[in-house]
Amino acid sequence: MSESNSVLEGKKLAFVGSGVMAESMISGVLEKKLILPQHIFASHPRTKRAEELQAQLGVCASTSNREAAQAADIVVICVKPQRLRAVFHELAGVVTSSQLVISIVAGANSSSIAQQLRHAAVVRVMPNTPAQIGHGISVWTCTPEVNEEQRVQVRAILSALGKELFFEEEKFVDMATAISGSGPAYVFLVMEALIDAAVHLGFSRQDARELVTETLLGSVLFAQESHRHPAELRNMVTSPAGTSAEALYQLEKGGLRTILSKAVHAAYQKTATLSDIINKG
């Protein structure tokens, strides 16, 4: 494996809290050959999980957050919000000024991360689970202390997971948490409900799954490639006095748009609650 031409050449990356998202990010970075596995450090409280990561991905895994963080140029914090204060407590004073800290923790704003870690250069990212297959989208921001070289490195890491979008204003990361961060959960719920509806009509589970998955995938690709407004695409399906119009009537009557908007707003408001947990304990 070669790291040549990589903006991350020779750089070492640590993941503190190696669950679902950390594993997705590690896989993406390895897949794109951005960093050698021996230059990736991961920590997890359970020895068995650390051993599993080491065996599966070839990274250096241990149960010590401090050891992992000290070994790297870039430290990615991937614990749940409720664990963050304990991790800050462990890492404050350990992370040095030459290092870069990236947090993917929902609700954790960069000023409180900088303050609690006593570290100025902080990047805040909201990725999503399709990152596991390189089709994620990550929304990010950073403190002014993050230099241009580090910004390029962050872009390279996030591009290994799919698309990335930078915003100067941090509020967009919280807003994105409710759209792209939690979004896959909404889509999977719709997918599950449609599969169940198809089974209700009489399709086998296997056929129902294929019909629904291909319909969702085809519709998304069609919208992306045609560049047409969703309403125009919907009208193409909806014949006068036809089946789609009948179904759409029921969806609108059930308040689909309102319920989606309420759900997104609730997720957005929850980021503030998570922020309180992180700041006040």
Ligand SMILES: NC(=O)C1=CN([C@@H]2O[C@H](COP(=O)(O)OP(=O)(O)OC[C@H]3O[C@@H](n4cnc5c(N)ncnc54)[C@H](O)[C@@H]3O)[C@@H](O)[C@H]2O)C=CC1
């Ligand atoms: N799952 C998702 O779709 C997304 C999650 N996020 C954020 O990513 C973060 C991680 O989420 P997931 O990977 O889904 O959670 P996860 O639960 O899969 O991973 C967190 C890992 O941290 C470990 N852990 C617990 N206490 C620890 C400690 N003191 N030190 C080190 N590790 C510790 C846990 O055992 C677990 O394996 C969360 O803050 C979440 O807000 C962000 C975007 C999307």
Ligand SMILES: O=C(O)[C@@H]1CCC=N1
């Ligand atoms: O549900 C959560 O809190 C995390 C953040 C975005 C997606 N999952």
